[in-house]
Amino acid sequence: MSKVYDVAIIGGGPGGLTSALYASRGKLSTVVIEKGQVGGQAATTEEIENWPGTEHTTGPQLTENMRKHAEKFGTEFVRDDVQGLEADGFIKTIKGRNAEYQAKSVIIATGAEPRVLGIPGEREFRGKGVSYCATCDADFFEELDVVVLGNGDAAIEEAMFLAKFAETVTIIVIHEEGKVDATPVVAEKAFKHDKLKWVWNSTISEIGGDGIVEYVDVKNINTNEVTRMDTHGVFVFVGTVPRTKAFANLINVDDYGYAIVDPQTLESNVDGVFVVGDCRQKHLRQVVTAAGDGATAAVLAEKYIHEEEGFIEDVVDVDKPVIVAFWSPTSEASMAAMPKIEAAVKELGDAVKLVKIDMYRNSRISSRYEIIEVPTVTVFNKGEVVEKLVGLDVTTEALVNKVKELN
Amino acid sequence: MMLSLDRKNFDAEVLESQGWVLVDYWSPKCEPCKELKPHVEKLGEKYGESMKFCELDITKARRVAIGQKVMGLPVVAFYFDGEKKAELTGDITPEAVEEKINELLG
Numbered sequence: 001m002s003k004v005y006d007v008a009i010i011g012g013g014p015g016g017l018t019s020a021l022y023a024s025r026g027k028l029s030t031v032v033i034e035k036g037q038v039g040g041q042a043a044t045t046e047e048i049e050n051w052p053g054t055e056h057t058t059g060p061q062l063t064e065n066m067r068k069h070a071e072k073f074g075t076e077f078v079r080d081d082v083q084g085l086e087a088d089g090f091i092k093t094i095k096g097r098n099a100e101y102q103a104k105s106v107i108i109a110t111g112a113e114p115r116v117l118g119i120p121g122e123r124e125f126r127g128k129g130v131s132y133c134a135t136c137d138a139d140f141f142e143e144l145d146v147v148v149l150g151n152g153d154a155a156i157e158e159a160m161f162l163a164k165f166a167e168t169v170t171i172i173v174i175h176e177e178g179k180v181d182a183t184p185v186v187a188e189k190a191f192k193h194d195k196l197k198w199v200w201n202s203t204i205s206e207i208g209g210d211g212i213v214e215y216v217d218v219k220n221i222n223t224n225e226v227t228r229m230d231t232h233g234v235f236v237f238v239g240t241v242p243r244t245k246a247f248a249n250l251i252n253v254d255d256y257g258y259a260i261v262d263p264q265t266l267e268s269n270v271d272g273v274f275v276v277g278d279c280r281q282k283h284l285r286q287v288v289t290a291a292g293d294g295a296t297a298a299v300l301a302e303k304y305i306h307e308e309e310g311f312i313e314d315v316v317d318v319d320k321p322v323i324v325a326f327w328s329p330t331s332e333a334s335m336a337a338m339p340k341i342e343a344a345v346k347e348l349g350d351a352v353k354l355v356k357i358d359m360y361r362n363s364r365i366s367s368r369y370e371i372i373e374v375p376t377v378t379v380f381n382k383g384e385v386v387e388k389l390v391g392l393d394v395t396t397e398a399l400v401n402k403v404k405e406l407n
Numbered sequence: 408m409m410l411s412l413d414r415k416n417f418d419a420e421v422l423e424s425q426g427w428v429l430v431d432y433w434s435p436k437c438e439p440c441k442e443l444k445p446h447v448e449k450l451g452e453k454y455g456e457s458m459k460f461c462e463l464d465i466t467k468a469r470r471v472a473i474g475q476k477v478m479g480l481p482v483v484a485f486y487f488d489g490e491k492k493a494e495l496t497g498d499i500t501p502e503a504v505e506e507k508i509n510e511l512l513g
């Protein structure tokens with residue numbers, strides 16, 4: 001296999017594109033692997049009013065700018081559908097449908113996809129009036145009637161977008177009258193909109209028609225009463241599901257499939273593998289938060305590479321025993337152990353090398369070698385730990401004896 | 408190159424045409440469609456001998472599409488002697504299109 005990238009980013013939505021910008025601008029060799037069109041979910045909306053500094057833009061426009069921006073700093077783009085990841089060493093392998101890719105760090109930015117309700121007719125009438133993308137399909141419904149199911153920001157904003165085309169737009173809301181999940185500024189605008197109609201306390205129990213959608217059965221959840229309503233289209237916006245299946249055997253995910261990462265660093269349970277954007281556990285799934293995640297992960301990926309390469313060079317790929325002293329400037333005990341270690345190194349001379357690691361600043365390597373307290377001194381030989389001394393067991397004599405045994 | 412369909416030539420090129428015809432329904436606003444289209448075009452180079460490959464921009468022929476019961480994108484439909492025999496909808500992968508072609512051509 002040819003190239004080993006510094007950073008491989010899986011998914012080219014706002015999260016992945018921002019990671020790509022930060023990584024490539026930081027002079028890391030960077031690739032974005034995207035199975036479809038760059039832009040992700042954001043590219044499926046015509047109305048973005050909450051990207052700071054831009055009062056209004058369209059999703060395709062914003063994400064195309066993000067792509068160009070990353071490309072300007074040298075990001076490579078490849079089209080492939082990632083099926084799995086192997087990440088048990090420093091060099092990780094990403095398995096795509098078409099090829100394999102190697103990288104030192106991986107940023108998973110695979111986002112989410114629309115949740116399918118699973119009601120009768122929903123599958124059958126896909127492309128026949130059932131839609132999850134208003135931008136894609138609005139044109140069909142000029143002067144026709146549509147219903148929108150859902151009441152979050154996406155549902156309400158897309159309903160207003162559809163109202164530019166359709167004759168009527170009926171929003172079916174599961175909550176009591178006047179209550180929606182959308183943010184107040186979005187809801188207020190929608191309540192004033194004269195083309196929108198509202199049905200409360202309800203959901204859709206079935207979609208039907210003869211070859212194309214002709215009606216929906218609207219069910220009142222309080223009375224269980226079902227009313228048939230004629231319509232030409234049904235737009236479903238009832239949340240999203242994360243696209244983490246390809247990694248679920250490796251990465252910790254919650255019951256819904258959202259990746260669980262360190263909230264500070266966005267690193268997953270696998271070293272050097274980060275998760276950003278809509279596919280991770282978080283409170284707000286938006287373009288701006290995906291972008292923020294992307295920036296954080298790129299910077300932390302760089303730190304990871306730097307630390308790992310330093311450790312490999314200083315400790316693992318060394319042809320004599322290496323004493324690695326884990327210490328912390330805030331620990332009296334570890335300060336007190338230092339002279340004993342220095343004395344051993346002095347006595348051993350050329351036969352040994354000393355490396356000091358601040359346990360709290362390099363917590364990844366500390367935890368990989370199960371360092372729980374300072375001082376802890378490990379002796380490495382040919383890349384492997386052959387001795388570990390903790391606390392008061394750290395003595396000049398013990399270290400000298402161990403290293404002499406090895407030589 | 409795929410044959411571009413519109414209001415005027417749809418009937419002649421699809422409904423009154425002999426043999427297999429593939430129609431890729433798309434629109435310039437549909438990102439998944441634009442992602443799929445080049446793949447379908449490529450399949451056209453491979454299977455063009457035994458199937459006529461066409462594309463229809465629905466913004467130019469909305470009524471034609473609705474007449475074909477296409478009310479959402481992307482859709483790839485297969486016609487034989489003018490009659491619709493099969494159709495792919497939803498998240499269409501290039502692999503699924505090729506599989507369908509092979510299945511239909513037998």
Ligand SMILES: Cc1cc2nc3c(=O)[nH]c(=O)nc-3n(C[C@H](O)[C@H](O)[C@H](O)COP(=O)(O)OP(=O)(O)OC[C@H]3O[C@@H](n4cnc5c(N)ncnc54)[C@H](O)[C@@H]3O)c2cc1C
Binds near residue numbers: 016
């Ligand atoms: C209709 C709608 C309207 C919205 N409106 C707004 C709005 O106005 N403002 C706002 O801030 N947010 C809005 N959002 C939310 C916003 O789009 C998302 O929060 C944002 O796109 C998340 O970015 P992401 O990078 O995490 O993931 P995504 O945008 O989901 O991108 C993920 C990318 O990864 C790719 N991918 C997935 N799996 C693989 C794989 N295995 N191999 C290769 N590639 C893969 C996908 O093809 C996709 O391109 C809206 C969402 C929707 C659906």
